[in-house]
Amino acid sequence: MLLENLRYMFRRGFTDKVSSKSDDPAMREVAQLLKQRGSSPFARSIHVRMVDAGSPNDVELEEGLMMSPRVDAERFGVHFVASPRHADVLLVTGSVTKNMHIALIKTYEAMAEPRAVVAAGDGACYGWEGKDNYALAAGTGRVEDVLHVDVKVPGNPPTPYQLLAGILKAGQVLAKKAGEQHHRK
Amino acid sequence: MEDKTRQFIDGIESSVRAGCLNEPLERGNTLFLNVQQKHLIPVCRACMMDGAVFDSAFVSSADPARGEFNVYYLFRAAAIGRMVVISARGSSFDALSETVNAAQWDERKIQDLTGLRLAGIPDSRPLIFHPESGFPAVHPIGGMQCKPQGGMEYPMAGTGEEGEFEVAVGPVHAGIIEPGHFRFHVVGERINKMETRMFYLHRGIEKKAEGNQAASILPLIEQISGDEAVANSVAYCSAVEQALCVAVPKRAEAIRAVLMELERIYSHLADLGGMATDVGFTLPASRFAVWREDFMRLNAEISGSRFLHNQVVVGGVAADLDSAKIAKISAILKKITETQTLERMTFTSSTFLDRVFQAGAVSKAVAKDLALVGPPARACGMQTDLRCMLPYGAYSQFAINESIEKEGGDVLSRFRVKLAEIKESARIAHSLVQHLPPGALHDKQAQKKHLDSVGVGWAEAARGSCTFLVEIAQNGTIRRLACRTASFRNWRALEKAVEGNIVPDFPLINKSFNLSYAGTDV
Numbered sequence A: 001m002l003l004e005n006l007r008y009m010f011r012r013g014f015t016d017k018v019s020s021k022s023d024d025p026a027m028r029e030v031a032q033l034l035k036q037r038g039s040s041p042f043a044r045s046i047h048v049r050m051v052d053a054g055s056p057n058d059v060e061l062e063e064g065l066m067m068s069p070r071v072d073a074e075r076f077g078v079h080f081v082a083s084p085r086h087a088d089v090l091l092v093t094g095s096v097t098k099n100m101h102i103a104l105i106k107t108y109e110a111m112a113e114p115r116a117v118v119a120a121g122d123g124a125c126y127g128w129e130g131k132d133n134y135a136l137a138a139g140t141g142r143v144e145d146v147l148h149v150d151v152k153v154p155g156n157p158p159t160p161y162q163l164l165a166g167i168l169k170a171g172q173v174l175a176k177k178a179g180e181q182h183h184r185k
Numbered sequence B: 001m002e003d004k005t006r007q008f009i010d011g012i013e014s015s016v017r018a019g020c021l022n023e024p025l026e027r028g029n030t031l032f033l034n035v036q037q038k039h040l041i042p043v044c045r046a047c048m049m050d051g052a053v054f055d056s057a058f059v060s061s062a063d064p065a066r067g068e069f070n071v072y073y074l075f076r077a078a079a080i081g082r083m084v085v086i087s088a089r090g091s092s093f094d095a096l097s098e099t100v101n102a103a104q105w106d107e108r109k110i111q112d113l114t115g116l117r118l119a120g121i122p123d124s125r126p127l128i129f130h131p132e133s134g135f136p137a138v139h140p141i142g143g144m145q146c147k148p149q150g151g152m153e154y155p156m157a158g159t160g161e162e163g164e165f166e167v168a169v170g171p172v173h174a175g176i177i178e179p180g181h182f183r184f185h186v187v188g189e190r191i192n193k194m195e196t197r198m199f200y201l202h203r204g205i206e207k208k209a210e211g212n213q214a215a216s217i218l219p220l221i222e223q224i225s226g227d228e229a230v231a232n233s234v235a236y237c238s239a240v241e242q243a244l245c246v247a248v249p250k251r252a253e254a255i256r257a258v259l260m261e262l263e264r265i266y267s268h269l270a271d272l273g274g275m276a277t278d279v280g281f282t283l284p285a286s287r288f289a290v291w292r293e294d295f296m297r298l299n300a301e302i303s304g305s306r307f308l309h310n311q312v313v314v315g316g317v318a319a320d321l322d323s324a325k326i327a328k329i330s331a332i333l334k335k336i337t338e339t340q341t342l343e344r345m346t347f348t349s350s351t352f353l354d355r356v357f358q359a360g361a362v363s364k365a366v367a368k369d370l371a372l373v374g375p376p377a378r379a380c381g382m383q384t385d386l387r388c389m390l391p392y393g394a395y396s397q398f399a400i401n402e403s404i405e406k407e408g409g410d411v412l413s414r415f416r417v418k419l420a421e422i423k424e425s426a427r428i429a430h431s432l433v434q435h436l437p438p439g440a441l442h443d444k445q446a447q448k449k450h451l452d453s454v455g456v457g458w459a460e461a462a463r464g465s466c467t468f469l470v471e472i473a474q475n476g477t478i479r480r481l482a483c484r485t486a487s488f489r490n491w492r493a494l495e496k497a498v499e500g501n502i503v504p505d506f507p508l509i510n511k512s513f514n515l516s517y518a519g520t521d522v
Helices: A002-009 A025-035 A058-066 A098-109 A122-126 A160-184 B003-015 B037-049 B101-114 B205-209 B226-244 B250-278 B282-303 B323-347 B350-356 B364-369 B374-378 B393-397 B411-434 B486-498 B503-513 B517-521
Strands: A046-054 A078-080 A089-094 A116-120 A151-153 B021-027 B030-035 B053-063 B068-077 B082-090 B165-169 B181-187 B190-197 B453-461 B464-472 B478-484
Touching (some): A046 A058, A046 A098, A046 A160, A058 B226, A078 A160, A089 A098, A116 A122, A122 A151, B003 B021, B003 B030, B030 B037, B053 B101, B053 B478, B068 B101, B068 B464, B190 B503, B205 B478, B226 B517, B250 B393, B250 B453, B323 B411, B350 B411, B350 B503, B374 B411, B374 B464, B411 B503, B486 B503
Parallel strands (some): A046 A078, A089 A116, B030 B082
Antiparallel strands (some): B021 B030, B165 B181, B181 B190
């Protein structure tokens, strides 16, 4: 039994090979973004704080699967952190509800500069139809209407590779912002 | 009407008042009982005396000008195999939660949605509206002016024990999860009392549905809770189909059942993996996650959506399962037998058993008091599986072994229930795809039917049963959509489960319930 357990433990080959020739366009995009990572401090280490501001939990599940062994975003330096004070990227999912509005703004304000905001999922990117939903912030729930958004990742919900591509793009935005900050000094 | 049902009705009438039920109406396996407002609560109690279990309470606007509402109380009466819907119309109501603890959140929600004050409600703090985030100008149902009572405070009292202090957690948590607030009252590490505050994700879905064609709002229903998309869609469609008297073809029923079982499997795999993660047992955790991803990819291959979106439609299903898809499903279901290795690994590991045994135990008395549903109820020996108790769709011709743990009610029992359910689901799904009945995919007339009517539908989702009620207007639009998911029913059990445990075990206990915040808040 021990031998069997050991064999099971050391079985390999769970992780996808990220290839620029993949059938999945999102995976091709990730491969492309990884190629042009450059040498900024955010090239190989992006710390993400996520806030679910009104999603039906599917984007969160996809984020979880992005960190699971098949996709394993950690190998590209993407890391989810517990506190906004440790984060470079704020990943906002779902259309912002009235009840989450305050918490979302407070989380954003707790982050250090430079920081980037990614809106993930159709709810976050486009909000809901109509302008008068009593339960949503700004009536629409669009993240754009309450925060400055740097990268949008549409999808219902976006797949793990689409999310990963969005976070890597946010890394580029951060590199640019960091450069500007440095320049100002 | 069957004799048993007749007796049930007579029993209620004899204990309340002869003739108090106006024209009992039976539709499918739902029994509609309309009563006068003054008899509503006595009839509900009589119904529960006969062994029916509280399911949910809903409200709809009857006459906005006169401030009149319809209030519905739903009960699962397994003895007669019926969902019993007791309704009354009026402008003021008494609270059932004065005596039935389980109804408390339902009735607080009714108060917030309508502005009604239910007489005798033990807890009248606002539920879905947060004072600090502001109230809407008018109540969403009925349009009464919103006059908030009380200040900006939301009092959460402790037990008053000496040395007790508060730990406030959320709404933004440390991991990748949804928002909710937990207030722990602790002495040292021991939790004396915990209270949850939810509804951060209240998106007004029920209100948003109003005025739309019944067949057109399935994308909205899928937004209630992402990983219960199929179960919620099936429950919603059943409600609409009941209201419009639509019969679903046999093949569509079977395909719906296959999709629901696939959903249950991927959802439970996530829970098992999550529990393993929270005790720091990473090997099974990552293996469960690998399977999970494989199931999501299967979903995408057979439906074009990793969450099986857009498959269920009013009157049937949108897409067929052809032989290529069936082969893919069968191939992946065979892998489930691999759980045996993980099962042995977890159940022989003292590090795992130490953490899960007797952690977060819910007694059967509490489970009954709160009318729990789904795996948490089955983990303490209650029969709650609607696939067996009130069979719907393809399940009415299918014998299902309900996975029940005789005792325990702890994290270990919930782990075992979910593990057993995965295997049972794989068996059901495998058997269904092997013998798919021939026939049409949906009733073509279904989406064109118009009828001023009310319908009730339910389904057994991975987390437990969900119930939908729809009122459809003459022109085929939704007049009122109301839903109660398993998570809404089970949240208060989590509060009880953590009592006496230590704070560091909370994430594990929470994961073993794995309730959907979005599904609760709607």
